[in-house]
Amino acid sequence: MDNRKTVLEVNDLVVSFSMYKKGFRKENLEVIHSLSIDVKEKEIVAIVGSSGSGKSLLASAILGLLPGNASTSGSVYYMGKQLDDKLRKQYLGREIAYIPQSVDHLDPVMKVGPQVVGVYSTEEKQRKMFQKYQLDKSVEEMYPFQLSGGMARRVLISAAVLETPKLIVADEPTPGLSVDMAMDTLKHFRKIANTGTGILLITHDIDLAFEVADRIAVFYAGTVVEISPTEDFKKGKEYLRHPYSKAFLRALPQNEFQPITGIQPYAGNLPEGCLFANRCPDVSEKCTGQIPMRELRGGKVRCVNAT
Ligand SMILES: Nc1ncnc2c1ncn2[C@@H]1O[C@H](COP(=O)(O)OP(=O)(O)OP(=O)(O)O)[C@@H](O)[C@H]1O
Numbered sequence: 001m002d003n004r005k006t007v008l009e010v011n012d013l014v015v016s017f018s019m020y021k022k023g024f025r026k027e028n029l030e031v032i033h034s035l036s037i038d039v040k041e042k043e044i045v046a047i048v049g050s051s052g053s054g055k056s057l058l059a060s061a062i063l064g065l066l067p068g069n070a071s072t073s074g075s076v077y078y079m080g081k082q083l084d085d086k087l088r089k090q091y092l093g094r095e096i097a098y099i100p101q102s103v104d105h106l107d108p109v110m111k112v113g114p115q116v117v118g119v120y121s122t123e124e125k126q127r128k129m130f131q132k133y134q135l136d137k138s139v140e141e142m143y144p145f146q147l148s149g150g151m152a153r154r155v156l157i158s159a160a161v162l163e164t165p166k167l168i169v170a171d172e173p174t175p176g177l178s179v180d181m182a183m184d185t186l187k188h189f190r191k192i193a194n195t196g197t198g199i200l201l202i203t204h205d206i207d208l209a210f211e212v213a214d215r216i217a218v219f220y221a222g223t224v225v226e227i228s229p230t231e232d233f234k235k236g237k238e239y240l241r242h243p244y245s246k247a248f249l250r251a252l253p254q255n256e257f258q259p260i261t262g263i264q265p266y267a268g269n270l271p272e273g274c275l276f277a278n279r280c281p282d283v284s285e286k287c288t289g290q291i292p293m294r295e296l297r298g299g300k301v302r303c304v305n306a307t
């Protein structure tokens, strides 16, 4: 029996931006639509999908870091408790760690060493972690602008995993790292997950996701179209459920490198019904109207035709 607790649960998340359009007309742009996802203890859930599909926005929404013109509905639970600003303040940087996509999140006017130690950790732990991530002792005395992109990324990772958090939200942690370092980092994540931590791992590197993730969620145009065990992705596209996931897998350079024709619809101009309909080889008249997420063969899919 699976008695792991659910570390993170996102239910029916909607994120919209209020934007000015020509003059003073305001437009409400819905960029995340009815998105649900969960991460259990000891589990790594990888999020893959094209650029602009809403992966980073999901991370920001979980952590309460959306910009001021964003509004949300739906709920985010951490260890059974609904996250509000007060709880986020309490947990962020301790039980909940965030590795941002942009290295600009480092404080520009604070030396790297003390910044990583922060309020909750110790110098000893920081030194050990820097060694693990091949950061020289001299890096402690540097300011963020003195770091290369790869170094800054390793600093962000070190800071996030210093205190063995219960939940890690990692938004593209590996770009700029050498192949070996990227692999070592993800193996480290796997080790941390095995101690009980839940990890949400946003990545463009599907090979690394295959290596360490338990489940993979595929994003498209602001929502999840499929969540399935990693095994199914490894076995091949016939084992997947959503036409976009299949096309995504085929499009990888290591597979057929077959591009998907057409473009992802823009948030300001979304079609009715299935968001992938205009590019889908299996489109039918059933594809209009609300398409709910449903269970299928041990995974979940948002497609009426999937079998
Ligand atoms: N502050 C903002 N105001 C308006 N729209 C935004 C804002 N931030 C993001 N968006 C829009 O939301 C969509 C999703 O963006 P997001 O950064 O989450 O994509 P992503 O999947 O992380 O892409 P990438 O793989 O390139 O990092 C994009 O279409 C983007 O233009």
Ligand code: NI
Pocket: 055, 056, 057, 101, 171
């Ligand atoms: Ni992103």
